[in-house]
Amino acid sequence: MLIRAMTSHYRRHPLQLLALALMIVVATMLWTGVSVLTGQARESLAVSEESVAAREAVVRADGQPVTVEDFVTLRRAGVCVAPWLETALGDPARRVIGIDPLAMACFDVPPAGDSAVGVAGELTGDPFVDISEVTGGSGRAEQSGQLSLLISPDTEFLPEGYQRRSFQLGPATGELADSFLLNLDALSLLVLFITGLLVRSVYHLGLAQRRSSFALLERFGVTKSRLQRLLAMELTLLTLICVVPGVWLGQALANRLGQGFGLALDSLFDLSLYAGEDTPVPWQAGLVMLVLVLGVCLVDRLIPERTGYQSKPSEPAVLPWWVWALMVAIGVEMVIWAFSLVWVFVGTALVFTGIGGLMPGLLARSADAVARRQSPGAPLGRWRYRELAVMFRQLALPVVALQFAMATVLAVQALVTTFEDTFEQWLAQRLSAELYVEIPESASAEGGSRTLADLNGLGDWHHVRRGKVQLPDINAEGEPVTTDLMALSPITSLVTDWTLLESVEEPWTALSSGGVMVNEQLARRQGLSLGQRLTVGIGSASLTMPVVGVYADYGRPAAELLIDGAGLPDDFTPSFQSFSVNPGERSVKDIGQRLKDEWQVADLVIRDNASIQALASQVFQQTFLLTRAISVLTLVLASLSLLVMGWVFFSTRSWYFHLLGIWGLQPDAVRAQLRRLALLLTSGVTLVALPLGVWLTWVLVSRINPLAFGWSLPMAVYPGFWVELGVVMALIGLVIAWLIGRQLNGQVSLRPGASLAGGGER
Amino acid sequence: MSETVLAAAALSKGFRSGEDTVRVIDRLSFTLSAGQSMAVIGRSGSGKSTLLNLLCGLETADAGDITVADQNFEVKQGVASPAATCQWALLRKRTIGVVFQEANLMPAMTLLENVQLRASLAGHRAGGEMHWLEQLGVGAEAHRFPDQVSGGQRQRAALAMVFAMHPEITLADEPTGSLDRQTAEEVADRLFEVQRQTGCALVMATHDQALASRCDHCLDLGEGG
Numbered sequence: 001m002l003i004r005a006m007t008s009h010y011r012r013h014p015l016q017l018l019a020l021a022l023m024i025v026v027a028t029m030l031w032t033g034v035s036v037l038t039g040q041a042r043e044s045l046a047v048s049e050e051s052v053a054a055r056e057a058v059v060r061a062d063g064q065p066v067t068v069e070d071f072v073t074l075r076r077a078g079v080c081v082a083p084w085l086e087t088a089l090g091d092p093a094r095r096v097i098g099i100d101p102l103a104m105a106c107f108d109v110p111p112a113g114d115s116a117v118g119v120a121g122e123l124t125g126d127p128f129v130d131i132s133e134v135t136g137g138s139g140r141a142e143q144s145g146q147l148s149l150l151i152s153p154d155t156e157f158l159p160e161g162y163q164r165r166s167f168q169l170g171p172a173t174g175e176l177a178d179s180f181l182l183n184l185d186a187l188s189l190l191v192l193f194i195t196g197l198l199v200r201s202v203y204h205l206g207l208a209q210r211r212s213s214f215a216l217l218e219r220f221g222v223t224k225s226r227l228q229r230l231l232a233m234e235l236t237l238l239t240l241i242c243v244v245p246g247v248w249l250g251q252a253l254a255n256r257l258g259q260g261f262g263l264a265l266d267s268l269f270d271l272s273l274y275a276g277e278d279t280p281v282p283w284q285a286g287l288v289m290l291v292l293v294l295g296v297c298l299v300d301r302l303i304p305e306r307t308g309y310q311s312k313p314s315e316p317a318v319l320p321w322w323v324w325a326l327m328v329a330i331g332v333e334m335v336i337w338a339f340s341l342v343w344v345f346v347g348t349a350l351v352f353t354g355i356g357g358l359m360p361g362l363l364a365r366s367a368d369a370v371a372r373r374q375s376p377g378a379p380l381g382r383w384r385y386r387e388l389a390v391m392f393r394q395l396a397l398p399v400v401a402l403q404f405a406m407a408t409v410l411a412v413q414a415l416v417t418t419f420e421d422t423f424e425q426w427l428a429q430r431l432s433a434e435l436y437v438e439i440p441e442s443a444s445a446e447g448g449s450r451t452l453a454d455l456n457g458l459g460d461w462h463h464v465r466r467g468k469v470q471l472p473d474i475n476a477e478g479e480p481v482t483t484d485l486m487a488l489s490p491i492t493s494l495v496t497d498w499t500l501l502e503s504v505e506e507p508w509t510a511l512s513s514g515g516v517m518v519n520e521q522l523a524r525r526q527g528l529s530l531g532q533r534l535t536v537g538i539g540s541a542s543l544t545m546p547v548v549g550v551y552a553d554y555g556r557p558a559a560e561l562l563i564d565g566a567g568l569p570d571d572f573t574p575s576f577q578s579f580s581v582n583p584g585e586r587s588v589k590d591i592g593q594r595l596k597d598e599w600q601v602a603d604l605v606i607r608d609n610a611s612i613q614a615l616a617s618q619v620f621q622q623t624f625l626l627t628r629a630i631s632v633l634t635l636v637l638a639s640l641s642l643l644v645m646g647w648v649f650f651s652t653r654s655w656y657f658h659l660l661g662i663w664g665l666q667p668d669a670v671r672a673q674l675r676r677l678a679l680l681l682t683s684g685v686t687l688v689a690l691p692l693g694v695w696l697t698w699v700l701v702s703r704i705n706p707l708a709f710g711w712s713l714p715m716a717v718y719p720g721f722w723v724e725l726g727v728v729m730a731l732i733g734l735v736i737a738w739l740i741g742r743q744l745n746g747q748v749s750l751r752p753g754a755s756l757a758g759g760g761e762r
Numbered sequence: 763m764s765e766t767v768l769a770a771a772a773l774s775k776g777f778r779s780g781e782d783t784v785r786v787i788d789r790l791s792f793t794l795s796a797g798q799s800m801a802v803i804g805r806s807g808s809g810k811s812t813l814l815n816l817l818c819g820l821e822t823a824d825a826g827d828i829t830v831a832d833q834n835f836e837v838k839q840g841v842a843s844p845a846a847t848c849q850w851a852l853l854r855k856r857t858i859g860v861v862f863q864e865a866n867l868m869p870a871m872t873l874l875e876n877v878q879l880r881a882s883l884a885g886h887r888a889g890g891e892m893h894w895l896e897q898l899g900v901g902a903e904a905h906r907f908p909d910q911v912s913g914g915q916r917q918r919a920a921l922a923m924v925f926a927m928h929p930e931i932t933l934a935d936e937p938t939g940s941l942d943r944q945t946a947e948e949v950a951d952r953l954f955e956v957q958r959q960t961g962c963a964l965v966m967a968t969h970d971q972a973l974a975s976r977c978d979h980c981l982d983l984g985e986g987g
């Protein structure tokens with residue numbers, strides 16, 4: 001009987017139940033999607049890092065490729081080596097790496113990492129497969145693909161005729177990926193927060209609508225605590241029912257989006273890396289949602305006086321405005337001055353909380369102020385702004401949630417676009433020439449330079465030498481601080497269009513005449529500025545050079561300095577040398593052949609940078625697309641809740657729109673008022689979301705990133721996107737107005753009171 | 763004083779309830795001259811509110827015709843033409859003032875602002891609103907919001923709104939219905955006083971015999987449907 005009474009409200013207002021259920025389903029779906037995607041992105045990137053991590057291999061001193069015989073010779077000599085066979089497998093062909101887990105037993109740290117080689121030595125899947133799968137049992141590994149022999153870094157002794165060489169499969173995405181993941185994490189926390197706000201607001205609005213029937217039940221002798229228990233049970237049941245399809249939909253969504261991501265990753269690294277297939281159903285996400293929904297909806301029961309349905313739907317701000325304002329001020333200060341990430345996060349949370357407490361009141365006051373300034377000759381305008389003020393007060397929670405969601409969308413859009421640009425730039429900088437030729441250790445770099453210089457019709461090229469140099473500082477262990485050096489010669493257009501964060505006039509000429517450029521990481525760490533003189537120990541010499549430029553060097557943890565190779569002392573031994581070459585009119589084959597002839601080697605590593613660049617940006621585009629999808633979903637959720645709440649709210653006030661009709665406004669004019677009101681509501685929220693979004697962008701790129709990784713992303717704003725968002729919000733406003741307009745027309749009874757329950761607030 | 767401002771002829775209205783139709787108003791006719799007042803009485807459910815809604819075009823009769831200030835509305839099929847809807851809206855804007863038992867005011871506006879809104883919709887320039895509030899005895903409360911004054915004061919403000927539009931006809935549906943006896947009488951006193959001053963016609967639905975007897979005419983809808 002009691003249950004019947006409880007459900008009767010929803011039988012009369014099925015849409016309200018539907019709205020709450022829909023909110024829970026969409027919220028669960030969003031959260032599940034976000035957590036699955038973040039998890040997958042993290043795992044995929046981890047595997048990709050591992051497969052492209054630098055390793056050491058043994059090569060023959062005579063330049064010939066290694067064979068199975070070499071493997072046997074080395075093992076017999078007691079050297080810990082293991083085969084590593086890169087090849088294409090399957091249809092469509094994908095690049096896999098064949099390894100021999102047994103041979104790897106002598107490595108202290110398994111080179112293919114934990115994720116590939118299980119404890120018992122069995123292989124867990126792509127990209128690493130058992131070598132016998134690749135060779136098909138023929139034993140002629142070198143015929144099945146490109147064979148390398150990995151060597152344990154601890155190995156000291158190598159037999160005559162062999163050398164070590166480090167090798168890498170592709171460019172390491174490094175911290176650019178980490179940074180992106182950190183931002184993705186921050187985003188999902190924000191999503192959870194917004195979701196909580198929204199679910200709570202819809203639930204409480206529903207409760208407010210049922211206040212009178214609860215009062216009735218109480219008069220019939222049902223105790224308050226019994227009623228509360230029933231309500232809690234009702235909510236638990238509803239959440240349990242709704243979480244299941246939410247989790248399922250979220251996973252389906254994540255997998256759909258993730259597949260594209262996986263494909264792109266595969267093609268970038270020529271390996272199957274995507275960790276997203278066959279993920280178990282993410283029930284934890286469902287559990288989190290269950291706890292969240294029950295938490296945010298029933299938290300009031302813990303506070304004795306303000307029990308659930310008794311509080312007003314608007315829940316007027318419990319704290320005075322200056323407390324909220326103080327919160328914002330402290331938060332902003334904290335973010336500006338923070339010296340660790342934690343404080344940035346705390347500060348950001350404070351700012352959001354403060355703004356959440358401040359904003360509805362502020363919006364309502366501004367609407368009231370505008371209303372006061374309307375001339376008495378335009379009382380309809382005044383009425384509209386007064387109603388707007390009521391709405392901002394009554395719809396405080398969804399308004400704040402929508403503002404946060406929009407700020408998030410704005411920040412994510414700016415961040416993603418910035419990342420895209422940055423990533424393109426970074427790739428262009430790292431892979432500046434079309435070809436990359438590794439200089440074998442036995443070969444003479446000067447000979448190579450001469451060969452290239454003599455080639456007619458060749459495009460720009462430079463000789464890259466990398467190594468370590470010493471800085472004047474001493475670290476905590478009392479050892480001199482070393483840093484990476486990159487020396488280029490000659491200085492050509494391959495570098496002269498790099499992005500310089502700071503530079504003297506004619507920076508590249510200054511570099512050639514004995515200057516030094518430092519990357520942003522080094523500049524930040526050493527507090528270097530333009531014109532300052534930097535003393536570095538290169539080889540046995542000590543050079544003092546003026547800083548002539550600071551270059552952006554995204555996605556690398558390492559500090560680096562750049563000099564003209566012509567100024568290098570003779571006894572500097574580079575750890576790595578290569579040529580970056582634009583072939584110009586020459587063919588790749590021709591260039592390769594000439595260098596092989598010059599160096600008398602049979603085998604040369606030549607990489608096609610253009611295709612790597614294309615593939616790399618493809619991967620990131622997918623990731624960015626995915627992030628955008630998440631943020632758009634957040635916006636959909638927030639808009640949906642505004643739609644639901646706006647609708648419920650307008651229904652309680654529909655009598656006052658009727659009143660306008662009774663006072664002689666034509667139906668079209670009433671609908672026009674409705675439209676203008678709804679548009680004012682959504683555009684007001686958009687307006688306050690803009691500065692918050694810009695601020696959030698700034699926090700992400702200029703505070704969180706430098707603190708976490710030592711480099712900042714350029715801050716950019718995209719007003720074009722603001723306009724797009726504004727249009728979307730306007731459309732939502734129009735939909736609300738249209739829904740209410742329909743309801744007004746459909747309502748036959750024109751008696752006050754019938755539709756007045758709880759609508760007379762101001 | 764014999765100019766007719768409101769007349770109904772053979773007016774009928776019924777509501778469907780399930781299969782059959784219940785006739786609430788059955789071939790009703792009356793005329794009302796300018797400055798005169800008429801009480802509409804009858805049991806609850808007898809159709810008083812329905813009649814008032816018909817007289818201001820908020821509901822459409824099934825048959826019969828209504829004449830308001832020289833404009834004739836004849837109903838054929840029980841549906842209002844768009845032109846008639848538009849015409850009724852115009853009449854409610856300038857000619858017919860409507861007061862309900864409650865909720866006549868916009869809650870987010872002060873009493874004065876409410877009166878200003880109503881007057882401006884009727885096409886009057888801003889200025890005289892305070893006068894009407896004072897006339898009805900709520901001048902002191904002009905700057906308060908509806909939820910800051912008593913029910914009686916709200917009804918007075920609602921009447922002030924109607925008079926501020928200088929209507930030819932005022933339709934009042936139990937304007938004192940939710941007030942206590944004492945307050946109801948005070949509000950009624952003001953109402954009749956101002957009605958006489960302005961010379962507008964008044965149609966008032968009421969349960970209150972005493973109130974009905976103060977009107978010039980009385981229309982009894984009887985037991986009703």
Ligand SMILES: Nc1ncnc2c1ncn2[C@@H]1O[C@H](COP(=O)(O)OP(=O)(O)OP(=O)(O)O)[C@@H](O)[C@H]1O
Pocket residue numbers: 748749777778786804805806807808809810811812813987
């Ligand atoms: N929209 C409607 N649909 C169906 N029936 C209606 C509708 N409006 C009114 N009625 C019916 O018409 C009859 C007259 O209603 P009305 O509200 O006019 O009575 P009333 O005399 O004003 O009553 P009260 O004194 O209680 O206000 C009632 O039986 C009512 O149930």
Ligand SMILES: [Mg+2]
Pocket residue numbers: 810811812935
């Ligand atoms: Mg009635």
